[in-house]
Amino acid sequence: MAKNENNKLAWFLVPIGVAVNFIFGTLVLLLRLPIYLDSCGTIIVGALCGVWPGVIVGLVSNILNAITDPGTLLYAPLNMAFAVLAAYLSKKGVFKKFVPTLISSLGFAFIGGVIGALITWARYGFDFGSGATAVVVLPLYAATGLPKFLCQIIGEFLCDLLDKAITVVVCYFILKAFPTRFLSKLPLGHIYISDEAKALEEE
Amino acid sequence: MDREFINSYNDYVNNGNAWFNLNPLSKLWICMCIGLSAVVVRHWQFGFSLCIFYCIAALIIGIFPRFIKNYITISVLVILLTIVIRQFSMRDPNFTPFINILGWQWYKEPFIAALNIISYIMGFSGALLIYFQTTEMRDLMLALENRGVTHVASYIMLSSMQSVIDMRQSAQTILESQKSRGIETDGNIIVRMKAFFPTLGPILLSAMSGTEEKAIAMDARAFSHNGGHTYLRVLRPIPVWEYICDGLALVFLICSIVWKVLSMTGRV
Numbered sequence: 157m158a159k160n161e162n163n164k165l166a167w168f169l170v171p172i173g174v175a176v177n178f179i180f181g182t183l184v185l186l187l188r189l190p191i192y193l194d195s196c197g198t199i200i201v202g203a204l205c206g207v208w209p210g211v212i213v214g215l216v217s218n219i220l221n222a223i224t225d226p227g228t229l230l231y232a233p234l235n236m237a238f239a240v241l242a243a244y245l246s247k248k249g250v251f252k253k254f255v256p257t258l259i260s261s262l263g264f265a266f267i268g269g270v271i272g273a274l275i276t277w278a279r280y281g282f283d284f285g286s287g288a289t290a291v292v293v294l295p296l297y298a299a300t301g302l303p304k305f306l307c308q309i310i311g312e313f314l315c316d317l318l319d320k321a322i323t324v325v326v327c328y329f330i331l332k333a334f335p336t337r338f339l340s341k342l343p344l345g346h347i348y349i350s351d352e353a354k355a356l357e358e359e
Numbered sequence: 360m361d362r363e364f365i366n367s368y369n370d371y372v373n374n375g376n377a378w379f380n381l382n383p384l385s386k387l388w389i390c391m392c393i394g395l396s397a398v399v400v401r402h403w404q405f406g407f408s409l410c411i412f413y414c415i416a417a418l419i420i421g422i423f424p425r426f427i428k429n430y431i432t433i434s435v436l437v438i439l440l441t442i443v444i445r446q447f448s449m450r451d452p453n454f455t456p457f458i459n460i461l462g463w464q465w466y467k468e469p470f471i472a473a474l475n476i477i478s479y480i481m482g483f484s485g486a487l488l489i490y491f492q493t494t495e496m497r498d499l500m501l502a503l504e505n506r507g508v509t510h511v512a513s514y515i516m517l518s519s520m521q522s523v524i525d526m527r528q529s530a531q532t533i534l535e536s537q538k539s540r541g542i543e544t545d546g547n548i549i550v551r552m553k554a555f556f557p558t559l560g561p562i563l564l565s566a567m568s569g570t571e572e573k574a575i576a577m578d579a580r581a582f583s584h585n586g587g588h589t590y591l592r593v594l595r596p597i598p599v600w601e602y603i604c605d606g607l608a609l610v611f612l613i614c615s616i617v618w619k620v621l622s623m624t625g626r627v
Contacts, residue, residue, distance in 0.1 A: 164574060164578075164583065165571065167511060167515065168574045168577070169570055170515050170519070171515060171518040171521075171522040172567065174522065175519065175522035175523045175525070175526040175566065176526070176563065176566070178526070178527070179523070179530050182527060183534070183555060183559075184555070212515060216516060220519060222487065222491070223491040224429060224432075224433070224491075225433045225484070226433075226484040226487035226488060226491075227437075227480060227483075227484055281401070281475065281476045283445070283448055283449070283476075284448045285444075286436070286437055286441040286444050290444055294444065294447055294448070297448065298447070304448065326556075326559065330559070330563055333560060334567070338568075
């Protein structure tokens with residue numbers, strides 16, 4: 157299939173990626189799980205379709221979230237950065253194996269921790285934010301006496317790590333479950349086509 | 360009845376009142392200028408005055424119940440947590456004692472700092488909330504397309520909104536189906552986790568399988584054609600008074616910037 161056709165299908169996957177971000181978030185709320193999983197769609201589309209479709213998924217997800225909570229618009233760069241990292245790691249073949257996938261959660265948590273902390277820091281007048289991370293950040297500050305900004309980064313990183321570890325594991329299994337026929341039509345889909353399927357095609 | 364239906368496509372979009380009928384981009388400009396003024400000024404008296412202004416505006420426009428419900432939902436946690444966290448995070452022996460709540464001494468300076476932050480967050484959020492509650496996304500995308508944005512952007516935005524609604528229904532159905540075949544969705548965290556993963560597969564795979572058909576169907580309707588597109592909705596031409604309103608909003612923002620600069624240099 158022509159490269160142009162692959163790109164077209166990639167753009168049609170963007171709304172699905174946005175919906176996945178929302179639905180996984182809704183599902184964890186329905187099941188009362190202590191995680192977010194609201195960047196699964198961004199990572200999957202970034203890993204299968206490349207940087208730009210993934211970045212658009214991240215941006216659109218935050219714009220749609222802003223309809224009910226405009227403050228989330230400020231955190232759009234986070235979701236967009238997840239897409240860039242997902243596309244890069246996908247090209248390196250990281251999401252093909254379980255252990256490297258799990259380790260990649262450190263990178264996503266780092267983005268969530270550092271960029272997230274920077275945005276929160278600026279938003280709340282260069283002081284602690286009032287999100288869920290305050291539960292970790294405040295005791296950390298009281299116990300260690302570290303600089304506030306460092307506490308904010310460490311707190312956000314720790315809170316994000318568990319969520320991102322589960323997110324990348326979910327993405328790993330989803331990427332494994334895609335049918336070869338569908339993967340072959342996506343810009344980075346060839347990375348996830350198994351050797352057996354490739355051999356079968358060559359025959 | 361038939362003529363009315365046909366005319367609904369011939370007439371300009373009419374959403375009911377003057378504010379609703381503003382061009383989506385003019386409206387966005389006005390809301391952004393007012394919202395950004397709260398960010399620039401960062402003073403609780405100014406910010407909370409804007410909040411009252413938004414409530415009055417919502418009442419006049421006719422969206423008050425929906426607006427206030429949403430506004431309170433996003434504000435309550437920010438207000439409470441910011442006030443409490445500032446009492447913990449800002450420490451100085453020179454701070455002025457303010458109130459004592461069950462032996463917990465509150466200080467005036469962290470309290471005012473918290474109010475300043477809350478007021479600008481609420482001042483900015485309120486403007487965007489009014490915008491999104493009075494603007495249909497399809498009108499915003501149409502206005503952007505009229506300014507040269509590609510139709511693919513409109514498709515992505517509008518299709519994303521529809522996909523969220525469709526997939527939410529599908530998720531609910533699949534979760535209920537899983538319950539009816541005996542999967543536990545209540546109980547401890549492990550039980551709930553076990554219910555979560557079998558729900559993901561069917562949701563995603565059904566959505567993905569639909570993508571390919573959608574791509575073919577859209578191509579059959581000349582989606583990829585680069586020529587001019589036709590529209591079922593037509594936005595009215597922007598009248599002069601709307602440009603004047605945009606200009607006034609910009610003047611308001613510039614005044615707030617000037618006031619902030621003067622106050623920072625101690626001239627006000």
